[in-house]
Amino acid sequence: MSDEHKKQDSPLVKLMQARLKAAELRVRAAHQSSAGYQRQAANPVYDGQEAVCMGKAAQVDALSAKSSAQADLIDAEADAEYTAATGKEAPPKC
Amino acid sequence: MLTPAEKRKHAEVLLQHDQSKMAHAMAGSLIAQANLGDAITGNEPTTADHCYIDREYPLLGKCRYEGGRLVQIEHPWANGQITVCKQAGIDVAFQWSADPAAGMDQGELLRIWIGTKDAGPRLQWDGRTGKWQRLISNGNYGNNWACGGTWRQDKPLDQREPLYYETLVEADPDIAGTIARIRD
Numbered sequence: 050m051s052d053e054h055k056k057q058d059s060p061l062v063k064l065m066q067a068r069l070k071a072a073e074l075r076v077r078a079a080h081q082s083s084a085g086y087q088r089q090a091a092n093p094v095y096d097g098q099e100a101v102c103m104g105k106a107a108q109v110d111a112l113s114a115k116s117s118a119q120a121d122l123i124d125a126e127a128d129a130e131y132t133a134a135t136g137k138e139a140p141p142k143c
Numbered sequence: 144m145l146t147p148a149e150k151r152k153h154a155e156v157l158l159q160h161d162q163s164k165m166a167h168a169m170a171g172s173l174i175a176q177a178n179l180g181d182a183i184t185g186n187e188p189t190t191a192d193h194c195y196i197d198r199e200y201p202l203l204g205k206c207r208y209e210g211g212r213l214v215q216i217e218h219p220w221a222n223g224q225i226t227v228c229k230q231a232g233i234d235v236a237f238q239w240s241a242d243p244a245a246g247m248d249q250g251e252l253l254r255i256w257i258g259t260k261d262a263g264p265r266l267q268w269d270g271r272t273g274k275w276q277r278l279i280s281n282g283n284y285g286n287n288w289a290c291g292g293t294w295r296q297d298k299p300l301d302q303r304e305p306l307y308y309e310t311l312v313e314a315d316p317d318i319a320g321t322i323a324r325i326r327d
Contacts, residue, residue: 065179072168072175079168080244142174 060134067127068142071120078116083109145194145247147177147186152194156210157243166243173246200252201268201275201311202235202326211249218326227325232260233318236289257311257318258288266314274307275314 083106090102128139145153154170154177181188196208204217220235228235238254245251255268263280276296283292296305308314311322 062182065175065182069175069179072172075168076172079165
């Protein structure tokens, strides 16, 4: 196996790949913003729109929380795999 | 293509100016990209002193960005010039991307509109294509001559696609001449 392939399969690269996947999920979570629905709920243009918009905002918030939780899970699993493979603690994120 | 060290600097500058959830997420993504790049090459993670991105736009010339923010414009389109332009019956509007969700494209110029007092919106430059096209206003532009009201693309009746022009001079020599005189 070439050095390049060894590097691609190293525990550190696998950890960083997982962290990138988690970071992209956090970007998705940030996109899933309910701010627009909340603004509209504060200024309803017809009777009942406030309830409709608050419902939509709750759905978007739930999706965002799910994406964030998935990102945290990926991070935690990747850190554990790195520790199992190397016997060392995973390097800090920053 | 930015190096991992430049990506870290971009993330650092982005967070100096923006503390939103999106800015944090985007900075985290850039740092993760940089860390992966360094892990593959086996380099020690470092942060660059600067991360400049240069872009060239019509009217403004060369623009330099850092962390999604404009730090230098070759031909600054200051308020004074816009006032002189308006006195000459021409208005210019710029639409910038301010959202950190745009990632490395944050801060780029999306569109330029040029309109006249008598005819409203007349010309549009699109950042995606880098080309100009002529517009015909429906007359409801009010005081916003550059991009107010509604308009349609100016195209020959027998053609489906509007005509695109590479430069402002090709699209409208009169307006281009007036703007060049005021700008320079």
